[in-house]
Amino acid sequence: MPRFPGPVESRLPAVGTTIFTVMSRLAAEHGAINLSQGFPDFPADPALFELVSKHMRAGSNQYAPMAGAAPLREALVRKAEAGLGTAYDPEHEITVTAGATQAIYTAVTALVRPGDEVIVFEPVYDSYAPAIELAGATVVRARLRPPEWRPDWAEVRRLVTPRTRMVMINSPHNPTGGSWAAEDLDALAALTRGTGIVVVSDEVYEHLVFDGRRHESCARHPELRDRSVVIGSFGKTFHVTGWKVGWALAPRELMAEFRKVHQFVVFTVNTPVQLALAEFLEDPARYLSLPDFYQRKRDLLRAGLAASRFELLPCHGTYFQLAAYGRISDEPDAVLAERLTREVGVATIPVSAFYDTPPAGQRLLRFCFAKKEETLARACERLAKV
Ligand code: PMP
Ligand code: GLN
Secondary structure, three states: OOOOOOOOOOOOOOOOOOHHHHHHHHHHHHOOEEOOOOOOOOOOOHHHHHHHHHHHHOOOOOOOOOOOOHHHHHHHHHHHHHHHOOOOOOOOOEEEEOHHHHHHHHHHHHHOOOOOEEEEEEOOOOOHHHHHHHOOOEEEEEEEEOOOOEEOHHHHHHHOOOOEEEEEEEOOOOOOOOOOOHHHHHHHHHHHOOOOOEEEEEOOOOOOEOOOOOOOOOOOOOOHHHOEEEEEEHHHHOOOHHHOOEEEEOOHHHHHHHHHHHHHHOOOOOHHHHHHHHHHOOOOHHHHOHHHHHHHHHHHHHHHHOOOOOEEOOOOEOOEEEEEOOOOOOOOHHHHHHHHHHHHOEEOEEHHHHOOOOOOOOOEEEEEOOOOHHHHHHHHHHHOOO
């Protein structure tokens, strides 16, 4: 076995394996129902597979253009214009990425310099802070508070300094299921007005909003769209998290810098899949039906847990439901999540994984409801006994 002949100084000394990998692995080891890592257990539309196969057979198997296959860039720009009312230029203002994770990493690497500060909102998706740290910048943490998980704008205002280079936001929000209101975007616009601050807006759950709410996108906001990199992902929208195809929309000046990095991180994304997605996007019903589809699953999970000792928090979007377990146990969430996987046969995500320092006494687990009805029913049956 090879051995590196010296010490390795880690660039990310505090980072281990992501909680999603840890819990999915534990679920597999114990044969537990996996409501931890966020992915559907049902298939995508077979028409999408036919399209990929068609483009492979037709010979579209070599490098796509660096910014993305033109039909996909054009389809995404049409989708943004129809849904959000903002015209982006497919030549200069969109890049197709290898998933949202790469888009986030690329945006931070391209636009944040050593010594800068980047504001994030805890609980925060796990990839943001490492990207900021690798750029040599400082992570500045604002707090979202239950049960609605919207920002305290007075707190955010206190965190802004002359070094603030970027604010990273995510709505609808993983893990809380919260979503920001139009006033939140107005507050962010007011806070950044007259500054060079860039907003990275992670909108991978843009179509997973419930109860008739509207997704408030930075791409729609008349001021924020000029300073935002807006990120989306087909993983959530078309039930193909394993395909890792996403995109970033931004004004030309920001996108030019984004592409300088993108071309050396992945250069370009899977060609036949891009062409298939472009065609699949031609029917907007394929994504406009998602709120009803997932709201039904949310309601099934909530109804199934209504009589349990878990206390359910509001869920306005995403495919995640938070549950407080104070009536069940005093254990830290990571300990309980592990025990439930082993003893009850249901894997979940401990919400403390989304914090640098979790709030004392916060006892929350995250359940993913992107699952078949029978999976949700079986999980609820087990969880009702806890
Ligand atoms: N951002 C958020 C908030 C997510 O929940 C996820 C994954 N579920 C991602 C980014 C990453 O998306 P992708 O799989 O397209 O990289
Ligand atoms: N975003 C998914 C989640 O929150 C997981 C993605 C991953 O495993 N990195 O569960």
